[in-house]
Amino acid sequence: MFLKLPPAIRKIILQIHLWLGLITGLVVFIVSITGAIYCFAPELQQLTQPYRSVEAKRDRFLPASTLIAIAEKQIPDKKAKRLYYGQPNKAAYALFFEKGGYYHTVFMNPYDGTVLKTKNMRKDFYNIILYLHFTLLIPYGQEIVGWSTLIFFIMIISGIILWWPRNKAATKARFQIKLKASPKRLNYDLHNVLGFYSSWVLIFTVFTGLIWAFDGFANTIYKLTGEKHSIIQQKLPVSDTSQKNMLTPQKAIDKVWYQVENEMRSTYKAVELILPQTDSAAILLRANPSEKTFYKTDYRYFDQYTGREFDNAYGWGKYSDVTTLSDRIRRMNYDIHIGAVMGYPGRIAAFLAALIAASLPITGLLIWLGKRKRK
Known part of the structure; x- marks a missing residue:
């Protein structure tokens, strides 16, 4: 199935994708890279913070x-x-x-009440990463992240439309990265091909993020299913x-x-x-x-x-x-967001998708600068 848009429509979508990316690129990079780090925070905390563990006993x-x-x-x-x-x-x-x-x-x-650690969480690395992820550690940061996430969701949809092959000849190039190509072509492939593959994970990651940012998105689940809270x-x-x-x-x-x-x-x-x-x-x-x-x-x-x-x-x-499917999905919001609902494979997929999302503003900016230079 191919998608052949009129040149004028395609140009409009391309311009929307470009300018939205330039506006939100820095926020998307920060949110994505911190999200990737936090994907495995529980395991990393247990590994690097010994005061979280004790010797197991049979005592109460x-x-x-x-x-x-x-x-x-x-x-x-x-x-x-x-x-x-x-x-x-x-x-x-x-x-x-x-x-x-x-x-x-x-x-x-x-078991015995021994104090293992008293910690100011302002100085905890993983806590800083978490707050950076959804507040940027600045006033009104949570609102900025929320609206940037909404814009990024629109960019994912527009990116899929722009990626979609127009004919059979263009199909192969959409799925493969030409590692031996010129740096400019390689950067283009990294943006388009990796962006396409990651978009199918990012759609769920971003949408679940929007549920936290906007009440209306939380209610979308119930509207789509026609169910009420159980x-x-x-x-x-x-x-x-x-x-x-x-x-x-x-x-x-x-x-x-x-x-x-x-x-x-x-x-x-x-x-x-x-x-x-x-x-x-x-x-x-x-x-x-x-x-x-x-x-x-x-x-x-x-x-x-x-x-x-x-x-x-x-x-x-x-x-x-819980009796309704919509309530079960709503409860899964955090686990879907980090991929945990599918176990370690899901978390690895979310981690890789977040890394790719962090690279997209960079590769996209290089594509834009390259076009400006050529002009």
Whole structure:
């Protein structure tokens, strides 16, 4: 199947592709190269940051209140916002968030409470890469990244149209890179051929990025399928403030932990307790049965005064309660974004596609400069 556009239409598409690329090239390069680095951040963190690991034992983990108290001694005048438990060979850690999105993390041995590392995440390499990826570390950076991502999505579509062969004779050149060609021709092939191959991965990567940037894209999934949320998204449970004297906050959080402790050995690979920040808020437990993906995570809510678990008609709820395809896809957004939904092959594909995406503004700029020089 060939695509033979009228010369005038093709020229318009080419000009749109060119100028959008010149406008967003630097942002696309930064977002793409940081995305490539972050694809394997969990493995790299575990490899390069020894305080994330402990010697596995058969002993029980310390209760949540004990680890929180230990962590809060390391960060005076601050309250922990989250507590994370991992597998028997992984450190537990408490998170202390600050304005601007940065935070401190206290890594602890979950068996005896030994503090392994207190870290200012402003100085953590992988955290800097992450914030650079979606904020550029500048004011209004998140909005700039969002609109640049939308423009890049348009460029992917226009690039596929421009790449598409017009006749049988042009087909072979569209799929192969002539390594022995002149530098100018080689650069042209690197932009066109690699751009085409990577575009089929980048379409998913970019679209999932747009879902975070714009609410309208998140709702697109439901409009395309004609389905509604199977979980009540906006309504969140409220703790019963009349029961304030029922349990101390420490005993309430421990009651939640003890309810899920046994499930850590049989069902869940990691759990995260998100502590209430107001008198009426509930304790949120995010429990994940996988270490490789996030979409099957259960979201469970508990009263902060009684430790009683609410039903699952709140937030994302339990994965087993999801009944619609659109909700399953929506949950997969992050895993699709980094390729994890297809395991390591998917992550490698996302990594390579991100590297190629980072090269496209460079090769495209060289093509444009070459044409200007010739003129």
